[in-house]
Amino acid sequence: MKEHPTTAEARAKYWRKNITYLFILLSIWFMASLGAGVLFVDELDKITIPGTGFKLGFWMAQQGSILVFLGLIGVYVLLMNKLDKELLDGKEEGEMDASDH
């Protein structure tokens, strides 16, 4: 069997961390959209964003959740690039051909 450039332990750690990130980010995803924009929207609507005509629940459903989504993907990109480098000794994952496997 060929020697891998990474240890089995490092690979397992990478995947565990990845799952942790997903769990945290998707919890925020759920709370910002289906939580704030749907389930708790009536409670949040009792608050108005100061200086605007926006009720908070309404704003989350029509604006805020989308901004949160964008932030989540941005954070995920940064976290995963860092995680890749940790695993691959400072290198990035290389290019790959579309058809090879």
Add this chain to the structure above:
Amino acid sequence: MDPVQLWTFIIAGLSFTLYIYIAIRSRAGSTKDFYVAGGGVPSIANGLATAADWMSAASFLGMAGAISTMGRDGGCYLMGWTGGYVLLALLLAPYLRRFGKFTVPDFIGDRYYSQAARIVAVICAIFVCFTYVCGQMRGVGVVFSRFLNVDVTWGVIIGMALVFFYAVLGGMKGITYTQVAQYCVLIFAFMVPAFFIAFQMAGNPIPQIAFGGEYKDSGQFILERLDGLSAQLGFGTYTDGSKSTIDVFCITAALMLGTAGLPHVIVRFYTVKKVSAARTSAFWALLFIAILYTTAPAISVFARLNLLEAVNETPRVEAPQWFEKWSDTGLISWQDKNNDGLINYTGTVQPAGAPPLAENELTVDKDIIVLANPEIAQLPAWVIGLVAAGGLAAALSTAAGLLLVISTAVAHDLFKKTINPNLTDKQELKIARIAAGGAVIVAGYFGIHPPDFVASVVAFAFGLAASSFFPVIVMGIFSKRMNKEGAIAGMISGITFTAAYIIYFKFMNPELNNAEHWLFGISPEGIGSIGLLVNFVIAGLVCKFTPKAPEHIAQLVNSVRLPRDAYAKD
């Protein structure tokens, strides 16, 4: 010829010339070019193309109008059609890109070591894309007919010829770069009127901020004024919902999960060079989509307020000029039921303590909100021409992306992988082109002769994608144990459940289609979320009682989960 038509001809003509020029510049030379644009698209370009691919005639023309009649409940479209990108970026895109190959059925067929699973996936992909593409061709025809006074049929034929040209010639490569151009046209066309109207309404040109601002220095917030006026006319308070929480929840979830499972969106992430680029381009895609999606609810509010202010209890003879023009097209219709010569526009929620509402006399087509916006705001003729070109760009880009998935499914998944594995690259490319051509013609036919169900099939496409693709791909990546028996049983039960529910309420018993008869109060639009649960549960159960997935599958899963450089090269 009036100036609006002249400008529409000029702007639409210029944009078409640009698309054709790009298509000629980026012809496909191999199946790899044709299916995935050679796998070398930069991530920003892919983000732009994904955004154009994703935003259809419905997003561009219909969404703002739909939200303006739904109020807060319209948030289910806004969240549903953007939130799916989080799922796509985190759960699907990077892994599928790392797996490589060309299509979703490729992944399902290999991961579940089964031709049967591949074929089920191909059938789902073709069905989902066809239901969608017919609506797009219809959209092209409608825009042509409204702005250029040509027959819908001719509009569809011109659109077909154009899509045929760049999809058949350029494949994914041609489509990608025309979509980049189409995004620019459509976002410009959407934003210019929005800036003007936001400035008129609130003195701030940024629509996202303006719709939380004050109405024309009246000291009253725009939303407050709209809430008051809506309630007074019996439409209920704009910023409150009228649908049940469980229904909004399920619709939002189904749209999110369906978005993440739509094959024409997923395939876009196969076109970038690296896995990290797949992640980054998901970010760009959502950014470009969010520009339109955060503007749309602002337009809904402005347009709604303008409409209520302008027409209610206005004598018909004093109605604004745009009212006249759109009445001619049949998109606005008014019937003076109480013969008082006034336009009575009222809803069904009688406000407490007020005199009884007059009977409603006005019907307004939802597409009008975006189409008539420039006229309501009295913008120059070229802006109206621009909106027409934007609507065409939105419809054409989505149609092309969908047609490509259909041709790939036929040529690659069916011919190459199932019927004749010995096809050469040249032969396969030829079949792909013929399939794309055939698909254009079929889609055009349905665009000219739309089946009655076109409007209801959108729910179908999302429900199917949510209850079939999404769960099996996620399980394929995150569970090593999941086997082919589980996956096939899951897909079939998820789809059957969802399809049966939709067919029962939409086609067989439309008279029963109300909350009283729905399962747990969930409408057919939202049932895909339950279909997804059915898929997961059945797959899990079947998997428990059948042999574990073979050893080489565990290795395949590992290779999809981690960067390939983490393993030795062989």
